[in-house]
Amino acid sequence: MPSNKSVSDAPIAQFTNCRILRDRRLQREDLWVREGKILNPEKLFFDEKGSADIQLDCKGSIIAPGFIDVQINGGFGVDFSMATDDFKSGIDLVSQKILSHGVTSFCPTLVTSPPSVYHQVLPQISVRNGGAHGAGILGAHLEGPFISKEKKGAHPEHCIRTFEAGAFQDLLATYGSLDCVRIVTLAPEIKRSSEVIRELTKRGICVSLGHSVANLSQAEEAVQHGATFITHLFNAMLPFHHRDPGIVGLLTSDKIPAGRRVFYGMISDGIHTNPAALRIAHRAHPTGKAIPVLGPAVGLAAKLPRRVCLPSSGLVLVTDAIAGMGLAPGRHTLGQQVVEIDGLNTYIAGTKTLSGSVATMDACVRHFLEATGCSVETALEAASLHPAQLLGIEHKKGTLDYDSDADFLMLNDSLYVQATYIAGEEVWRQDVLGM
């Protein structure tokens, strides 16, 4: 059949016999891809009179948007907080290896480090598209050093700093450059944090609250100045208290500015958070997004808020994976610290302080599904749609909407990744031998 497509002659792939995640649900629909983007087949049919060049039978797989990990400190022996000579090849290695976990985009994360590390490492991180070489890099996540000493977790105390003196200038001097920085985690109780948050937000950098002893009003103020994320909810912050819920209280705060949403990261590796806590967070978080209630507003109904709150639309699954992820148990480094891996547990060597995880993103998704009993759609969105919304890139990543980047995964019913695609090209496939 002659090619009569008027828009482009690029080959069109049609993925059939699959269930795709679209419009918040799994639907029996085919997925069409052209030139690295998801294609609208109806438009192709009526406007271009076109049809598919190749048809691929997905044998009933689930097709979901590629996972986006916004907090990953390293893996496979590579530590992003360590300024080594072969840093670039280290980041390349991790970006290639995590394809098998279903991650198609990520934010390499640096824990609290001395300024020299930032000055050496950050210029070596560049925002780049993913492909056969590995997952795409969306920008760095700088977790620290402007955090609370009391909630340092695995971060080295001697590197923790404050920006009380020079506010944003102090921060800039510490990091050296913000060119490829996407997220900054800080403790809002540090004096002048409001100024810093505003400056970062102005530059399009996502501000996250974490490793902090802030109370709820400090957290709310930070949100009002632009903070939109909570770093690993429950971990490294004050526990929920019924008279001062602290940062955790942001889940149900009524002081969030209209039209804004606070997202919260969770490490659902089965270690960092008790499943019951995971469920509390999952059920407690309304969006503030107005979903119009149908029907006339009469009588009492006219006085009630006319919207339905979607549960858990702010939950973002993160791995917080460290260098030891993907390696055998034993000792590994995490920035300036030495950590010990024993099964899924990672502690600061010689202590019981948790320090990152060795969980993979797909394992986090599966654990989240099992622990909360949520729908498959919700679990998949927590690892794809929500991180994309957090970073404001949901128009091209995190969904299978038409014209989005064709970064997607083929999963079986138990949510094990069978194949990973970036820009419509297969970049990883589960070997039949399971390697």
Next chain:
Amino acid sequence: MKLIIQETYGQASEWAAKYIRNRIVHFAPGPGRFFTLGLPTGSTPLGCYQKLVEYHKNGDLSFKYVKTFNMDEYVGLPRDHPESYHSFMWNNFFKHIDILAENVHILDGNAADLQAECDAFEDKIKAAGGIELFVGGIGPDGHIAFNEPGSSLVSRTRVKTLAMDTILANARFFDGDLSKVPTMALTVGVGTVMDAREVMILITEAHKAFALYKAIEEGVNHMWTVSAFQQHPKTVFVCDEDATLELKVKTVKYFKGLMLVHNKLVEPLYSMKETEAESSQSKKPYSD
């Protein structure tokens, strides 16, 4: 007229789909020899479309050499609006089968010159050699396509303003909001459908019963435009029990009595999978 009465909506849909399938298979379409099919939209033909898709997926029916002409389309509704007839046909039929986009013809309700669009549609039908089988439905007010009561029985494809009845009936597809329902549509004329070599009308459920009565038991009348087909040489009406509720018992008994003969049109059910040797045997369908 043949009146085919099946017990349920599902059975009526299946009978209709089988009939269409046999007609296409017998026609033996191929390169340069296209089967031209007129198609309706709405909830009535959905069951029939599902069965046709099933036959295609089983390999029994291919639409590669079928050309389709839809009856109508709303004016002013964006083509990708979920309620446009383009969307309906794509989602319920075209995306599941192997029809070629260039063989699909649906009126463009957003054309700059609407009447020119209608005239061009008539030309396309002529160029395709006329319609082999035009499948249609019936409105509660007895209209065929959007030929509302009062439409000329010799009308051609044109712009029509929709009757209030039709707008109300369609409101359920637009969130119940009358202001959102399109008020005009492009439609094939009664005359256009009468030109087809064969016409099949699907009528199911009780709310169409009175219209069916008016269409076949009363005279030819422009207030019930489907009645025009009383003057077509080859028409099949396929309905379920509920649609016969307003007919005379005598009429229903007569046509039910003919089912033994009429079922020969769908049994045996032919498939495109058969070899040429088998299909060369005589299997001309019964016709009165």
